[in-house]
Amino acid sequence: xxxxxxxxxxxxxxxxxxxxxxxxxxxxxxxxxxxxxxxxxxxxxxxxxxxxxxxxxxxxxxxxxxxxxxxxxxxxxxxxxxxxxxxxxxxxxxxxxxxxxxxxxxxxxxxxxxxxxxxxxxxxxxxxxxxxxxxxxxxxxxxxxxxxxxxxxxxxxxxxxxxxxxxxxxxxxxxxxxxxxxxxxxxxxxxxxxxxxxxxxxxxxxxxxxxxxxxxxxxxxxxxxxxxxxxxxxxxxxxxxxxxxxxxxxxxxxxxxxxxxxxxxxxxxxxxxxxxxxxxxxxxxxxxxxxxxxxxxxxxxxxxxxxxxxxxxxxxxxxxxxxxxxxxxxxxxxxxxxxxxxxxxxxxxxxxxxxxxxxxxxxxxxxxxxxxxxxxxxxxxxxxxxxxxxxxxxxxxxxxxxxxxxxxxxxxxxxxxxxxxxxxxxxxxxxxxxxxxxxxxxxxxxxxxxxxxxxxxxxxxxxx
Numbered sequence: 124x125x126x127x128x129x130x131x132x133x134x135x136x137x138x139x140x141x142x143x144x145x146x147x148x149x150x151x152x153x154x155x156x157x158x159x160x161x162x163x164x165x166x167x168x169x170x171x172x173x174x175x176x177x178x179x180x181x182x183x184x185x186x187x188x189x190x191x192x193x194x195x196x197x198x199x200x201x202x203x204x205x206x207x208x209x210x211x212x213x214x215x216x217x218x219x220x221x222x223x224x225x226x227x228x229x230x231x232x233x234x235x236x237x238x239x240x241x242x243x244x245x246x247x248x249x250x251x252x253x254x255x256x257x258x259x260x261x262x263x264x265x266x267x268x269x270x271x272x273x274x275x276x277x278x279x280x281x282x283x284x285x286x287x288x289x290x291x292x293x294x295x296x297x298x299x300x301x302x303x304x305x306x307x308x309x310x311x312x313x314x315x316x317x318x319x320x321x322x323x324x325x326x327x328x329x330x331x332x333x334x335x336x337x338x339x340x341x342x343x344x345x346x347x348x349x350x351x352x353x354x355x356x357x358x359x360x361x362x363x364x365x366x367x368x369x370x371x372x373x374x375x376x377x378x379x380x381x382x383x384x385x386x387x388x389x390x391x392x393x394x395x396x397x398x399x400x401x402x403x404x405x406x407x408x409x410x411x412x413x414x415x416x417x418x419x420x421x422x423x424x425x426x427x428x429x430x431x432x433x434x435x436x437x438x439x440x441x442x443x444x445x446x447x448x449x450x451x452x453x454x455x456x457x458x459x460x461x462x463x464x465x466x467x468x469x470x471x472x473x474x475x476x477x478x479x480x481x482x483x484x485x486x487x488x489x490x491x492x493x494x495x496x497x498x499x500x501x502x503x504x505x506x507x508x509x510x511x512x513x514x515x516x517x518x519x520x521x522x523x524x525x526x527x528x529x530x531x532x533x534x535x536x537x538x539x540x541x542x543x544x545x546x547x548x549x550x551x552x553x554x555x556x557x558x559x560x561x562x563x564x565x566x567x568x569x570x571x572x573x574x575x576x577x578x579x580x581x582x583x584x585x586x587x
Contacts, residue, residue, distance in 0.1 A: 125163055130232060131234075132236065137149055148308070155243075157243075158190055162187045176223075179206050205572075207323065210249060211311065212565055213242025214315075215564050259286040262285065264586070265349075266352065270292075272567065277571030295333070305383050306417065309424070337522035353582055357571060360518055361519075363517050369466045369467065370468060373467055373475050379417075379513060382421070382512050385400045404428045405429045406427045406509075406510045409433050410432075433464060478505070483498055516561055537558050543577035
């Protein structure tokens with residue numbers, strides 16, 4: 124019998140007062156009974172609008188139908204035909220703006236919890252005894268992948284399944300890209316990321332860490348001296364942006380990238396951590412996206428007494444995921460909407476002492492259709508703070524572009540590609556944040572899949 128409840132089956136989670144002081148995962152996941160109850164809400168529509176909203180085209184009604192039957196192995200097989208990172212996507216993919224946005228059940232209630240079901244299926248699979256992964260027969264061709272984030276891992280996995288000899292070059296000391304340095308443990312446990320990476324290495328993918336392409340090796344060297352027939356650039360967008368206001372050079376001012384990398388990758392919150400981080404008391408996080416939420420919630424867990432999210436538009440315009448805002452509020456993060464910093468004030472020792480702020484109002488729409496923030500005259504005030512975290516966006520690092528002949532980029536740094544991920548340099552493809560600027564995990568994965576298909580066609584055509 125279909126479950127015609129207008130609401131999703133609730134997701135168990137840690138109590139906010141408890142989780143605000145630990146890095147354990149907030150959402151606890153469905154039990155089998157909960158998963159089957161939620162799966163029964165799916166109407167198995169013939170026109171499958173949810174699939175059209177999925178960047179990697181998971182056959183959503185098919186896997187949900189298997190959950191209803193209790194055949195979780197079959198459900199996982201269906202998901203894994205399209206996605207190399209199901210346990211990751213089930214946690215961090217913005218389903219509310221993609222597959223669930225198109226769900227028919229959302230017309231008169233809440234959509235089916237597609238992300239929650241994907242997470243359940245992936246977690247069930249990962250809890251089973253590991254089956255030996257059969258490596259595909261080698262096809263004799265070599266491909267290099269730069270970056271081990273979502274787009275790079277997806278591209279590498281899809282090519283490895285076709286028999287390619289794939290080597291992933293990662294600049295940091297651990298594979299996973301933004302999944303390990305950017306997204307906190309309480310949203311995405313790192314053992315889950317490692318499990319997905321292990322699945323790829325079992326397929327034969329080789330991962331070389333501490334390899335900064337453009338410094339250690341160039342793309343020209345990879346292709347001309349090391350024999351790689353194609354290269355995929357999935358190096359992300361790790362170059363932080365700042366506001367260029369007075370005081371940004373003071374001690375206690377971080378980019379969100381630095382703050383989260385120290386916290387997530389280097390575990391700076393632990394007492395014996397080799398990489399230190401400031402244990403601030405009053406923290407201001409500037410920005411309103413997922414990265415801002417992650418930084419604010421991490422600051423609380425490190426021990427901050429007050430954490431503010433400062434955003435120059437209203438709460439309606441917050442770009443963060445729908446669930447991240449109430450999670451942050453439940454934990455004690457305070458939101459200062461229609462407010463913008465204009466100066467960071469230091470003390471005599473050049474440490475942050477306060478933030479000078481200005482109230483904003485919303486004016487006429489900008490080129491993107493959003494109402495432009497306008498400063499309110501004579502509205503400045505000072506807020507005490509000893510740490511400021513800038514979470515106002517990132518852009519691709521220009522290192523690869525500056526060391527690669529024939530590789531054209533946009534003015535803001537994104538690599539120029541065609542609809543298949545092919546760049547202006549012969550044999551070089553790109554995808555993910557290195558092309559689009561900071562976006563979502565699932566969109567990066569979609570571009571990795573598109574490029575893998577194009578790379579296969581490119582190499583096979585050359586081999587004829």
